[in-house]
Amino acid sequence: xxxxxxxxxxxxxxxxxxVELRCNYSSSVSVYLFWYVQYPxxxxxxxxxxxxxxxxxxxxxxxEAEFNKSQTSFHLRKPSVHISDTAEYFCAVSExxxxxxxxxxxxxxxxxxx
Amino acid sequence: AAGVIQSxxxxxxxxxxxxxxxxxxxxxxxxxxxYQQGPGQDPQFLISFYEKMQSDKGSIPDRFSAQQFxxxxxxxxxxxxxxxxSALYFCASSLTGKETQYFGPGTxxxxx
Numbered sequence: 001x002x003x004x005x006x007x008x009x010x011x012x013x014x015x016x017x018x019v020e021l022r023c024n025y026s027s028s029v030s031v032y033l034f035w036y037v038q039y040p041x042x043x044x045x046x047x048x049x050x051x052x053x054x055x056x057x058x059x060x061x062x063x064e065a066e067f068n069k070s071q072t073s074f075h076l077r078k079p080s081v082h083i084s085d086t087a088e089y090f091c092a093v094s095e096x097x098x099x100x101x102x103x104x105x106x107x108x109x110x111x112x113x114x
Numbered sequence: 115a116a117g118v119i120q121s122x123x124x125x126x127x128x129x130x131x132x133x134x135x136x137x138x139x140x141x142x143x144x145x146x147x148x149y150q151q152g153p154g155q156d157p158q159f160l161i162s163f164y165e166k167m168q169s170d171k172g173s174i175p176d177r178f179s180a181q182q183f184x185x186x187x188x189x190x191x192x193x194x195x196x197x198x199x200s201a202l203y204f205c206a207s208s209l210t211g212k213e214t215q216y217f218g219p220g221t222x223x224x225x226x
Contacts, residue, residue, distance in 0.1 A: 032213045043204060044157070044217040051213055090156060100213060101147060101170050102206075104156040 002027040002093050006105035014113050015083055021076040021108045023091030031093045033074040034102065035065055038088040047089075050074060061085070086112045116141055118207050118218035126224045127195050135190040135221045139207030145169070146188040147215060148180060151202040163188055164210070195225045 007022040025031065035047040048059025055067040065076045074091060091105040119138040127133050139146050145164045149157040159172035163182035174180075177195075182188045186207075192199060202222050206215035 034214075036217070043219040044206075046214065046216065049214055094213060094215075100208075100215075101159040101162060101172060102149075102157070102215060103159070107156050 002031065002095065002103045004091050004093050004103055004105035006089075006091055006108045008108050009106065010109045010111065012111045012113060013081055016080050018079050019077065019081050019085075019110065021089050021091075021110065023074045023076065023105055025072050025074065025091070025093045027072075027093060027095070029095055031095060032100070033065075033067060034092045034094070035059065035063070035074075035076050036090045036092060036104075038090065038107075040087070044090065047076070081110070081112050083112050083114060085110055118205055118216055120203075120205050120218035120221050122221060123219065124222050124224075126226065128226055129195060129197065131195050131225075133192045133195060133223060135192070135203055135205075135223075137188045137190070137205030137207075137218060139186050139188070139205075140209075140216055143207035143209050143216075144186055145208045145210060146182055146186065147206040147208075148174075148188070148190050149204040149206065151204060151220075153201070157204060160190070192223075197225050199223060200225045 003026050005024045013019045033050040036044040050067040058064045063078050089108045092102040094100040121136045147162040148160040151157040160174040162170045166182045177193050180190045202220045204220045206217045208215045
């Protein structure tokens with residue numbers, strides 16, 4: 001069975017500082033990996049995804065993530081955060097196909113301070 | 115670009131009542147997923163449909179049922195509502211062969 005672990009429940013950081021949100025997964029088969037962002041009282045917005053190919057993927061709003069198969073990780077990074085990045089971030093895994101449900105991690109709250 | 119539409123956006127019900135949530139996928143998307151997000155929790159997969167057939171089932175209570183119609187929209191029917199059903203219900207859609215799911219804004223259900 002698949003599972004996703006987000007290692008930090010909350011990450012406080014000052015504006016313009018770099019940030020890394022950690023995500024580890026477990027699966028017995030090849031997976032697809034995603035990061036979604038949820039702003040307060042809003043839905044889930046896709047930040048970026050890894051399906052195949054280059055292990056470094058770039059997403060919206062200056063975020064990027066690196067897929068590391070040997071460490072089963074998919075950490076999210078941004079070199080310089082803004083106040084507007086304050087939100088809940090979810091890492092998710094899917095086996096793909098027509099039954100490709102998403103398994104989410106517990107979420108990481110990114111708190112950007114001025 | 116058109117997004118996933120969910121209705122209603124907010125719903126208040128009493129215990130033991132029924133509720134119907136609707137989801138309209140992105141045009142040409144043929145797969146629909148339903149997720150439940152409790153307060154302060156991560157979204158949990160409930161059920162999915164592909165080409166109007168149930169394709170996968172997660173932790174969906176027997177009191178809930180869902181279906182996908184010929185126009186690909188989907189409805190989640192919830193009966194004998196309990197206080198613990200209060201949550202944000204998301205619908206997501208995708209296109210066959212494409213792995214990315216796009217989420218709607220959610221329906222916030224409050225059971226009193």
